[in-house]
Amino acid sequence: MATERFTLDPGTRALLRDLGISLARVLRRAHLPAGVFAHGPVTMTAEEYYRFWAALDDEAADPDLAVRIGRALSVEVFNPPIFAALCSADLRTAAERIAAFKPLIGPVGLDVTAGRAGLTIAVHWPDGPPPPPLLTGAELAFWAALARIGTRHEVHPTRVTMRRPPRPTPATSAYFGTPISEGAADTVTFSTEDAARPFLTEDEALWTFFAPELRRRLSELEASATTTDRVRAALHELLPAGRSSINAVAAQLLTSPRTLQRQLRTEGTSYQAVLGDTREKLARRYLADRSLPTSQVAYLLAYDDTNSFYRAFRRWTGTTPEAARTGQQLTSA
CATH class of the missing domain: 3.90.1520 (H-NOX domain)
Incomplete structure (x- = not known):
């Protein structure tokens, strides 16, 4: 901290x-x-x-x-x-x-x-x-x-x-x-x-003016972040869009999948490990919101079907999403 x-x-x-x-x-x-x-x-x-x-x-x-x-x-x-x-x-x-x-x-x-x-x-x-x-x-x-x-x-x-x-x-x-x-x-x-209520302050031209400088500053900040942090941040953006592959993340970070894996190995982890950890933490957050059905949680985590999410969640926690919700075995990450 x-x-x-x-x-x-x-x-x-x-x-x-x-x-x-x-x-x-x-x-x-x-x-x-x-x-x-x-x-x-x-x-x-x-x-x-x-x-x-x-x-x-x-x-x-x-x-x-x-x-x-x-x-x-x-x-x-x-x-x-x-x-x-x-x-x-x-x-x-x-x-x-x-x-x-x-x-x-x-x-x-x-x-x-x-x-x-x-x-x-x-x-x-x-x-x-x-x-x-x-x-x-x-x-x-x-x-x-x-x-x-x-x-x-x-x-x-x-x-x-x-x-x-x-x-x-x-x-x-x-x-x-x-x-x-x-x-x-x-x-x-x-x-x-x-x-969806319209902002009366909307000014797309002004946003276009601001955005490049904000992206530049963010890039400078991310340059000092670990590869693991950058992969996790990319996954937060890509998973709800149904994209979970290392190719998609590498493209987002402007590098190659091979280079990305090498950098992660240097930090003592792997792409699959970061993906699994990110999905587990997001799953716990999403499940804490009882208005989100399990099927939508699976969708937000870019699983092909609900059964795949069930298997992964049981592997992480030893229980099902519904049992975790009932037993309040959820923590925010």
């Missing part, structure tokens, strides 16, 4: 001022340098980033702070990847774009799943200690804020889950439009109608 980095955007200063919270006091509580914002974007280890959010929570001493942050968010405090996502046609497209460029913001993974239950966005944190509850709550509140800024409509999620939900308050329930329930992952779900 210590090797991963989060970026604390300079817009945080404006956000805290709008909230009436002293940045200097928060930094002191977090044992961070007073001049940390003096030279633009701030890069922190995950441990430092978590300390900042825990200190912010302590300084505010407000159980509704995550909601206040959601209501205070504006275009002025968004960083480039999120500002660019507002150029999208709708929330689903914006979520997919943010998921692709989320590594530029921090080592937080996003899974975007569109199904019969609507659009579900799941947040996944680095291995190690869990994030402060305020950080998780603010991340989920962000999606409601983004939907409202883009559509100029009071969009409410249909479901919000947290692994460690806060004590319910009237303000939180009013903001989300639904209580936060305990779940296997930190997720927010929007109806199919709201996910």
